[in-house]
Amino acid sequence: MTRGGSTAPKRAAGESAAELVTDGMVVGLGTGSTAAEAIRALGERVDNGLAVRGIPTSFQSRELAREYDIPLTSLDETTPDIAIDGADQVADGTLVKGGGAAHAREKIVDTAADRFVVVVDPSKVAETLTHPVPVEMLPDARSTVAAGVRGLGGDPTLRDAERKDGPVVTDNGNLVLDCDFGGITEPDALATGLACLPGVVEHGLFVDCADEIHVGHSDGVRVERP
Numbered sequence: 001m002t003r004g005g006s007t008a009p010k011r012a013a014g015e016s017a018a019e020l021v022t023d024g025m026v027v028g029l030g031t032g033s034t035a036a037e038a039i040r041a042l043g044e045r046v047d048n049g050l051a052v053r054g055i056p057t058s059f060q061s062r063e064l065a066r067e068y069d070i071p072l073t074s075l076d077e078t079t080p081d082i083a084i085d086g087a088d089q090v091a092d093g094t095l096v097k098g099g100g101a102a103h104a105r106e107k108i109v110d111t112a113a114d115r116f117v118v119v120v121d122p123s124k125v126a127e128t129l130t131h132p133v134p135v136e137m138l139p140d141a142r143s144t145v146a147a148g149v150r151g152l153g154g155d156p157t158l159r160d161a162e163r164k165d166g167p168v169v170t171d172n173g174n175l176v177l178d179c180d181f182g183g184i185t186e187p188d189a190l191a192t193g194l195a196c197l198p199g200v201v202e203h204g205l206f207v208d209c210a211d212e213i214h215v216g217h218s219d220g221v222r223v224e225r226p
């Protein structure tokens with residue numbers, strides 16, 4: 001099977017993380033372009049005899065796993081030995097995720113794993129988190145959650161869908177606010193504040209979750225351990 005137009009750093013990071021998977025493991029399959037490289041690499045190893053099962057974090061990752069003939073299971077059946085997932089931004093081991101609006105299930109699967117490995121290219125690494133934080137919420141809570149985000153110092157914007165009228169709807173049937181807080185210097189406190197807002201299903205701050213971060217470069221991979 002051929003890969004699409006992926007960059008070398010993304011491919012290097014995904015393949016590096018996929019090499020950590022051994023026979024018999026259950027693998028959390030992340031969402032996004034770099035996580036997709038790990039899924040493709042795993043699929044090639046499955047084709048060569050590796051016995052694994054995957055737990056997808058989104059419709060996208062489930063379909064890609066099926067394309068590469070990776071057997072699937074669920075959290076109802078087992079928990080992951082390892083989860084491999086991407087990030088929109090990384091700073092000091094803390095992540096912002098949710099660019100694909102899959103962060104609720106990603107957080108469930110990633111934190112359930114014995115080992116959570118993050119795969120990114122260098123453009124996602126920062127000294128301070130500045131990326132808007134996605135907040136998945138119940139549709140009826142849109143106004144109250146937005147007001148709560150403003151109270152925490154954020155500027156919320158309802159995420160619009162591409163190539164269709166209306167907002168993005170998650171795999172869970174909810175809406176997403178992209179919340180700009182500027183530089184996030186206290187992610188722990190912000191994560192707690194967002195989680196306490198009634199109607200919030202999940203936010204995209206992943207604090208103290210990652211065990212390893214594989215940063216792909218054109219000439220190799222740098223592995224960071226927070």
